[in-house]
Amino acid sequence: MSLFEQLCTQARQSALLESIESLLGWDERTYMPTAAGEYRAEQMTFVSGEVHRRRTDPRLGEWLHELSSSPLAADPHSDEGATIRQLRRDYEKRCKLPQLLVEELTRASVLGQQAWVKARAADDYASFAPHITKLYDLKRQQAECLGYPEHPYDALLDDYEPDARTSEVAAVLSALRDELTPLVQAIIESGRRAPVEILSRHCPQSAQETFGKRAASAIGFDFERGRLDITHHPFCAGMGPHDCRITTRYDETFFPSALFGTLHEAGHGIYDQGLRTDWFGLPPGTYLSLGIHESQSRMWENLVGRSRAFWEHFFPQFAADFPEAALGASFDDFYWAINHVEPSLIRVEADEATYNLHIIVRFELEQALLTGDLKSADLPTAWNEKYRQYLGIAPPSDADGCLQDIHWSAALIGYFPTYSLGNLYAAQFFEAAERELGGLADQFSHGEFAPLKSWLQRNIHEVGQCYTAAQLVERVTGQPLSHAPLVRHLRGKLAPLYGLK
């Protein structure tokens, strides 16, 4: 076996262990009996430790050192070059982390998630606060071990959006905010309000499930290689080259929650299923960044799933499946309702225009919690204050406030800004796809989603980690990342609905 093959075999073995960890996590959130939580934490801690041991094996370091100066590494964008570069990047980062810290983080996140489920159900932030303290303390240790150019948050952000800087993300988000604030203000001042009561009409869960699965299939999620289950907080997890599982949650008096949640997770799943399986577990067959991942989910959820053309195809079926919800509702009413803009409390149910304000709240709070400027006990107050400041509203309970997201409980700190990056990438990619393919809306209105899916697979999924996110955006769209395409998309959709100039 050549040294490169040896490297790949070792990395594939680590990926296999990670795929098992993913199944343990999926099962924990879907079907695991309630009393099994403590031992599940032990199982996940053990596997996570084994992965860390393999990914920091000194022999791996020697192989990578040797291969880095070999001809295989010459082209950093070739499959082999990217494999060597990315595995070395990962190796060097991990070597800075003590195994004990890694295991403590895994355990704290499993216990944190279990505590979060209970705290949210009981609207009891106090029972969850010690977990926040513990988790941020461990993440602060992680940032110090890793080092960072400017801000400890940089070190955490890098886990989710490699090579991104806190200051740069803050700049992009404020540029976006400067455009969105007047747009949202103008919508409020228009005095127009979509007939949103349509959305809270009764839709039986089983019919929602059928409709959601049909829509997910239509856009390209392959149920032979995946599943859809139910969890409190929807997610997508891969546990093998042909095993990608998504989840959603059903609300019988607010169908958009499950439907757009399903399209969103299916978008993630389509990315996962579009990766090259022959490179499974290696950088060329691995997603590039969470921002890029999110661009795929946001594209199918919003740019496709909330488009007029999508519903020209699906509305007749919707009306047939949910006669109570569709009763007397015109196509225009329905289309407006699912695109209504109004400041609200729950991030995952926020409209496209206000969504990024939810992200900015979290982005700022997690930086403050990390530096210690904000104490965990003061989180609910700080949260409510920021919601008043940016969205003009405050949650009546912590369950609908700072307990609404699973992320922090799962030690996912530095993750939130990737949602906004995803929105920006999505709009920019979508403009490029339209330029190249043409007539996307016409295709959607006939239920044809394969051309867009194939374009995404070819241009984004199959690239894996052979380019950085910034390079990929330039290659695919011919431009560096910009907030302009997203703003154009929103203005284009919302101006006619709200009679704006």
Add this chain to the structure above:
Amino acid sequence: MSLFEQLCTQARQSALLESIESLLGWDERTYMPTAAGEYRAEQMTFVSGEVHRRRTDPRLGEWLHELSSSPLAADPHSDEGATIRQLRRDYEKRCKLPQLLVEELTRASVLGQQAWVKARAADDYASFAPHITKLYDLKRQQAECLGYPEHPYDALLDDYEPDARTSEVAAVLSALRDELTPLVQAIIESGRRAPVEILSRHCPQSAQETFGKRAASAIGFDFERGRLDITHHPFCAGMGPHDCRITTRYDETFFPSALFGTLHEAGHGIYDQGLRTDWFGLPPGTYLSLGIHESQSRMWENLVGRSRAFWEHFFPQFAADFPEAALGASFDDFYWAINHVEPSLIRVEADEATYNLHIIVRFELEQALLTGDLKSADLPTAWNEKYRQYLGIAPPSDADGCLQDIHWSAALIGYFPTYSLGNLYAAQFFEAAERELGGLADQFSHGEFAPLKSWLQRNIHEVGQCYTAAQLVERVTGQPLSHAPLVRHLRGKLAPLYGLK
């Protein structure tokens, strides 16, 4: 840490990996997407190899050698003594098996099960025959590696019923057969036939599921520490000290399949949940043998679940939940129908009296396949011939013939006789429980199952592997294993139903 603690830590780690393997297997049979099978085989092969590596670690051998002559090993029935004895037994057996063979067996069994599901659905034995050849070939190699006192089958049997011999099992089964043959013959000659058409009346799946869960809870299966799901072939699997999962299958026109299947698997689950959790993963907290395991499932399925007293409690609820099935059926009709004796094709649906004949067919065939006296291509013919010989009937298709059981496809060869041993143990334990507790029937008729469950937990579950099965039977019942209690039970129940002397 003392040497003994070191030993326990290492063994618990192996058990943790086995618990993960168990989850991978459970998921494969319940929720895994169809296309994920090949990678799942890789995942299971990897974990199984890791377990084997740990359980054959030479340091483990050294520790066991040293501890075997320590005071801790002096009492072989103490928790410490049993731990040392049983781990040493396992170590020495495993050291005889090459890692390559262990991995090949895991892979062959995963692929075998996948092929079996398809072959059974399509009634296509030919597609499954190569797997039988491969599996028996590997098991023959296993027997040769392990060595055996008389017959290669001894080596395989020992995996499921430690210390049992093929010749001894054959002797017990023929003693039983010599009693059962005239009993079954007399029943046929009585000319009486239970009103079994009751059993094929329509019972909606969801109502069956509710009823089955309620019954499983009533006898003591804890759903906080377990689950009930659906699979082709019902099973029970533990994946942690508080995580025991059972499965069943539903037939809307034959409710006994799911109901008695659920009680059976719940019986296994109650044993699993009754083990001492502080010794989880170590011999004192591990089940003793498959025969003893089966005694628990058979007791709840047959000695409890098909008793008159059980149904005095449950029949009113049954009649309320399944009005169509209960229409015009008296309690006596119903009780007779679920206890009707008649030679039939499917083992898991066979009555208590003919059941062991199904086992004898398999017990003989697997010995012949193992020695090579029978070729895999000839299995369907040999199967059908034995059914004609012992049960007087032959299956119309292989799906209802030699493809009906999952066991061989999963490399479980030498496993079947433990079902009959379970029947024998169950009847003998039940007589002892009645002697000690008294009034069991009266308790059942009031829905009280806790006294029997506690007695089983105290006398059997919590013993773990501190005694051998033979020693346990003597300790609990005061007698060596005998076929007499089972025969007494069957005669006592069946003679009045069929008007026998």
